């Protein structure tokens with residue numbers, strides 16, 4: 001039985017066509033700037049996002065880190081969501097490696113920080129305070145698409161106060177595909193989103209299906225600085241065109257198909273809604289969150305795993321769709337969840353109630 005792996009969109013295997021593109025890629029030493037495939041990718045993603053330059057990165061974490069450290073120096077701070085990836089899931093890298101203090105703020109259910117909170121968190125020029133330098137947003141956040149009016153308002157507010165702006169756009173292609181106007185191409189839509197920001201980081205290794213890689217996009221000056229920081233962080237790779245070829249292939253072939261992942265996420269959300277003991281959150285893009293009542297999340301996860309379906313979480317389970325899962329796999333996942341509740345109805349509560357994560 002084929003495993004239906006819904007833990008993340010990072011679990012995808014490179015397709016045969018992607019592996020062929022990888023094998024055919026012309027290569028050079030990228031630390032010398034000699035890798036033609038890396039250079040082609042960097043030019044391509046810079047043009048696509050409407051920025052002057054871009055830098056290929058081993059991971060989204062390193063891309064955000066280099067971006068934040070290129071914008072901020074020691075004793076500076078950046079404003080970021082309390083549950084944003086850069087703040088919560090990147091080991092505190094900006095603080096550890098750059099002495100850049102995060103100023104985390106509460107987010108609403110869609111991931112937005114209130115503009116009044118952002119304004120109140122921007123410190124005056126006073127030796128008591130860290131220097132507020134940067135506003136960092138994330139799109140998509142937990143699968144939610146940030147509305148344009150919010151991106152416009154928050155980045156305008158930042159600019160009024162002299163702050164730079166950075167987007168953690170690990171899944172910005174999902175945001176673009178989900179929010180493109182009728183007849184509008186996803187690439188054009190990515191550029192519209194990117195236009196609000198001085199810099200953005202995009203991941204090729206999530207829904208786009210490349211094995212490795214992200215890119216930081218921004219001004220020539222910012223990218224020059226980020227290149228130095230990337231070298232310090234050990235991210236200067238040699239014949240990285242092997243990986244850049246996969247990212248280029250993904251940009252050519254895996255962007256529009258994200259709509260299939262979004263349709264599969266909706267299929268899953270619809271299939272799970274109405275099951276007693278589950279509360280299904282909306283699926284705007286490729287991520288579905290499901291709250292499980294009575295502390296039965298871990299038992300459900302175990303049951304799913306025993307039947308070839310993988311997900312993550314404890315109380316709230318997370319299911320992520322991607323190019324290695326089709327509608328039949330989704331239907332198998334739905335049927336397996338239904339079986340769990342049919343075979344072990346509520347009341348037979350699991351002993352493994354686990355605290356909030």
Ligand SMILES: *Cc1c(COP(=O)(O)O)cnc(C)c1O
Nearest residue numbers: 059060061062085138168170203
């Ligand atoms: C995955 C992710 C990252 C980090 O990317 P890695 O390649 O795993 O380091 C950053 N931000 C968001 C929103 C992500 O989902």
